[in-house]
Amino acid sequence: MTSVRPQAPYPMATGAPGPRGDQPGGDRPTIERVDEGGRHAPVRDRRTAGEVAFLRVILDNPDGVIILDPAGQALLVNDAAAGLLGHPARELVHSDLGLPVTGSGPTEVELFRRANGPGTAELRSAPIEWGGRPAILCTLRDTTEQARAERELAVLLTLLERITAAASMSEATAAILGGCCEVLRATVAQSWFVDAEGRWLEPGPFWAAQEEAGRQFHAASLGLRFDRDGVGPLRQVWRRGAPRFVADVAAEPDFRRLEAALAAGLRSGLFVPIGRGPATLGVLEFFGPAHGAPTDRELRFALAVADGLAAAGPPGGGGAKSGGKAPFREADPAGFAVACRGYGAALAAAMSSEGNGDDQPAPGSLLRDLALQLAAAGAGARDVGEIHAVVLDGLEDPDGPAPPGAAELASNLMLELMGELADAYRLGPFPGGGR
Amino acid sequence: MSAVIRLRLYVVGSSLRSTVALQAVQALCQAHPDRVSLEVLDVLENPLRADDDRIMATPCLLRLSPEPKRRVFGDLSDHAALVGALGLDLDLNGEGGVP
Numbered sequence: 001m002t003s004v005r006p007q008a009p010y011p012m013a014t015g016a017p018g019p020r021g022d023q024p025g026g027d028r029p030t031i032e033r034v035d036e037g038g039r040h041a042p043v044r045d046r047r048t049a050g051e052v053a054f055l056r057v058i059l060d061n062p063d064g065v066i067i068l069d070p071a072g073q074a075l076l077v078n079d080a081a082a083g084l085l086g087h088p089a090r091e092l093v094h095s096d097l098g099l100p101v102t103g104s105g106p107t108e109v110e111l112f113r114r115a116n117g118p119g120t121a122e123l124r125s126a127p128i129e130w131g132g133r134p135a136i137l138c139t140l141r142d143t144t145e146q147a148r149a150e151r152e153l154a155v156l157l158t159l160l161e162r163i164t165a166a167a168s169m170s171e172a173t174a175a176i177l178g179g180c181c182e183v184l185r186a187t188v189a190q191s192w193f194v195d196a197e198g199r200w201l202e203p204g205p206f207w208a209a210q211e212e213a214g215r216q217f218h219a220a221s222l223g224l225r226f227d228r229d230g231v232g233p234l235r236q237v238w239r240r241g242a243p244r245f246v247a248d249v250a251a252e253p254d255f256r257r258l259e260a261a262l263a264a265g266l267r268s269g270l271f272v273p274i275g276r277g278p279a280t281l282g283v284l285e286f287f288g289p290a291h292g293a294p295t296d297r298e299l300r301f302a303l304a305v306a307d308g309l310a311a312a313g314p315p316g317g318g319g320a321k322s323g324g325k326a327p328f329r330e331a332d333p334a335g336f337a338v339a340c341r342g343y344g345a346a347l348a349a350a351m352s353s354e355g356n357g358d359d360q361p362a363p364g365s366l367l368r369d370l371a372l373q374l375a376a377a378g379a380g381a382r383d384v385g386e387i388h389a390v391v392l393d394g395l396e397d398p399d400g401p402a403p404p405g406a407a408e409l410a411s412n413l414m415l416e417l418m419g420e421l422a423d424a425y426r427l428g429p430f431p432g433g434g435r
Numbered sequence: 436m437s438a439v440i441r442l443r444l445y446v447v448g449s450s451l452r453s454t455v456a457l458q459a460v461q462a463l464c465q466a467h468p469d470r471v472s473l474e475v476l477d478v479l480e481n482p483l484r485a486d487d488d489r490i491m492a493t494p495c496l497l498r499l500s501p502e503p504k505r506r507v508f509g510d511l512s513d514h515a516a517l518v519g520a521l522g523l524d525l526d527l528n529g530e531g532g533v534p
Contacts, residue, residue: 072506085491098495098506099520107510109492110447112478112485118447121492123509140492 064121064140067130072098075130084121084140086113100125100138108143119144152183152301153411157385160418163308164380169193169274169281170204172309177207177284183301184294186286188214188266190221193274193282194228201226204282213264217287220260243272243302245293265289272302275310282309304415311380311421328374328383335377336387342370343387343417344394350409363413371420384421388414440523441499443474444511445490453477456494456511463514467525498523 058065064081066074074097082089101107102125111119121140128137159176166172170193177189191204203222208214246269249255250262261267266287274282284306294302329336346366353363374383392410444460446453457475464471478485478493488497495508498521507520518525 071503087491095489096504096506097491098497098508101507101509101511101513101516101520103510103513103516108452109494109509110450110452111492112445112447112490114482114486123492125509 061139064142066092066097066138066140067128068097068099068136068138069130070099070134070136072096075135081140084111084119084142086111086116099136108147109140111144120147149297149411152297155179155183156301156304156415159305160308160385163305164383169309173284174205174207176305176309177205180284180302180305181207181209181286181288184270184286184288184298185291186270186288188217188264188287190218190285190287191274191282192226192285194280199228201228201282217257217260217264217266220257224256243270243299245270247293248290249287261287270294270302272306274306284309300412300415304418307419307421311418327386328377328379329386332377335373336383339370339374339377339379339383340387340390340394342366342373343391343413346370346417347391347410347413350413364416367413367417367420368424371417371424374417374421375424379421384414384417388417437470437524438501439469440471440501440525441474442471442521443476443488443497443499445476445478445485445488445493445495445497447478447493453494456496459512459514460496460517463517463525466527470525471523496521 058067058076059078061078062080064084065076065078066081067076069075074092074095077085077089077092079089082092085092100123102123106122106124109121109123111121113119120143122143123138123140125136125138128135159179162175162179163172166175173191177191181187181189187209188206189208190206192201193204194200195202206214206218208218246252246255248267249269250258250267252258255261264287267290268288270286272284272286273280274284284302286302328339346363349366350363388410395410442460442464444457446457460473464473476484478490492508494511495506496511496517498505505521507517511517514527517523518527
């Protein structure tokens with residue numbers, strides 16, 4: 001058991017240990033104390049240098065660290081824990097935080113923070129001795145971003161399922177716009193598809209969190225006619241073949257729906273092409289109140305959905321991979337097994353290149369080859385999701401943990417494969433070389 | 436006869452963790468229907484009550500009575516750990532196990 005014997009009042013997270021016992025002026029270790037009014041005052045106490053060093057480890061730890069008495073009252077809270085819980089340390093010390101129950105390993109908890117928004121943390125706990133008495137050491141590691149990534153991946157897989165189950169791109173688009181808005185922090189989503197002659201944009205499904213405001217904006221959009229290249233941001237989306245984010249549509253010189261957008265409380269827009277280059281099939285528009293630019297992960301999500309739509313077929317239906325076709329796994333079990341091995345090889349290559357850079361084939365070329373095989377077999381986005389799941393399951397070796405970072409690498413690979421498959425079906429080599 | 440034990444469980448939305456905690460605590464209560472009463476609150480729907488109870492992490496189970504009040508948070512699926520941490524006077528021998 002770790003044993004530390006601080007004197008009351010207990011040090012708080014906002015305090016910093018003073019000089020160590022082996023430093024000049026540090027023959028008697030000191031630690032800064034915070035009194036009831038939050039004032040800092042260095043005080044001398046009787047800690048040994050080792051005890052002060054232990055305190056320094058706790059206070060400076062990037063993980064949240066809380067020491068609790070056996071009734072669940074906080075004796076010490078470091079800055080990281082205070083930040084995670086969304087309260088100043090001085091409010092938390094001496095308050096009843098409760099006892100952590102973690103079983104034999106770490107457990108996840110949801111953080112309820114009015115100011116900082118919700119979060120998640122990995123909770124661990126262990127009995128210690130603190131000040132000569134039994135206590136509980138509790139650590140919290142922020143997993144909010146990891147949990148968000150997992151949630152986004154789960155949403156993506158669900159949306160890709162919907163895409164592959166739909167009979168047409170229009171039906172697929174209608175099924176996924178709401179889910180996309182949830183991840184992309186948008187309140188209105190619209191879609192446009194190139195008409196059969198390739199000259200004009202025809203309106204596709206739309207979705208709005210607040211129906212009335214969304215409908216008015218949609219009606220204003222329908223009142224305009226866009227040529228194939230679109231207008232304003234759309235034109236640039238078309239030419240660049242990549243998503244474009246506009247933080248403020250009012251700053252766009254030729255955004256023709258500005259009045260309706262402002263009336264609906266829409267300021268930002270994310271425009272995502274369905275397909276790329278000459279084979280672009282349409283555009284997804286996501287509008288929302290002003291917020292920050294999408295993260296790389298959100299952009300990858302948007303691209304994966306758009307690629308899934310491109311792989312699903314033209315707006316009017318008849319896509320090679322949708323409309324009730326049997327899953328690849330059932331239609332061709334041997335081919336599915338080969339594809340899983342190919343995906344596993346790409347994952348191994350990616351892990352190797354992350355590590356020591358062995359002479360493995362580049363994961364990108366393996367994925368391109370795999371996408372061509374999948375396209376030849378008529379496989380679709382849902383099948384990619386299944387291959388991903390099978391390979392991930394295989395990583396869960398009962399004799400040991402999966403290699404660190406493998407799951408995240410596999411998620412990124414899946415998105416890349418989705419894009420490669422869309423290219424293999426619709427586009428051929430991407431002009432300009434890659435995404 | 437022993438006093439009824441009043442518990443309040445805070446969860447968040449319909450997350451997997453919340454669902455598992457809810458099922459486990461409900462199973463504990465159903466195994467002792469005359470001894471335990473349970474109130475379940477979602478922090479998203481009851482933010483003010485969660486504030487009043489100073490809820491910071493969920494799932495969180497509060498023992499409201501008998502005194503002293505206690506609270507636990509984290510993995511609530513292990514009945515024995517739960518009963519021990521909350522200091523509940525419940526006999527777990529007759530239970531069918533954790534769901």
